[in-house]
Amino acid sequence: MGLTIMMNQLIEFSINHWEMVAVFFAILATLLFVESKGGAQGLSPSSATNLMNAEDAVVVDIRPEKEFSAGHITGAMNIPAAKMKDNMKRLEKHKDAPIIIVCKSGVTAGASAKDLKKSGFSKVYKLQGGIAEWQSSNLPLVKG
Secondary structure: OHHHHHHHHHHHHHHHOHHHHHHHHHHHHHHHHHHHOOOOEEEOHHHHHHHHHHHOOEEEEOOOHHHHHHOEOOOOEEOOHHHOHHHHHHHHHHOOOOEEEEOOOOOOHHHHHHHHHHOOOOOEEEEOOHHHHHHHOOOOOEOO
């Protein structure tokens, strides 16, 4: 009985506020389209750790140098997002290795991952939740 009432309320809301519902679905469709277009697969911190250990994945931290120095994943390379295209040569020797892109919160890693994919890197991933998620998973960071 409760589910029927809830469904009726949802339908009534959708009819009364069709503009908001239409905007919601337009935003959802756009988000799904953008994420599916050549985007990198997201990895949880534990999956990223497994990939680093099992396949010697290269971690590329795209945060500014100051943030990188304050704390980063052990062995990570710092290539700020704004300088990614200029530093592709630094990554050429890792073209066949898995590459994990790391940012502050997991939001901006996708653009750098797409740049790498366009440049021929096939195994590109992004750390879901970025360094913030890494820290909240109680995984270590090094300074310097």
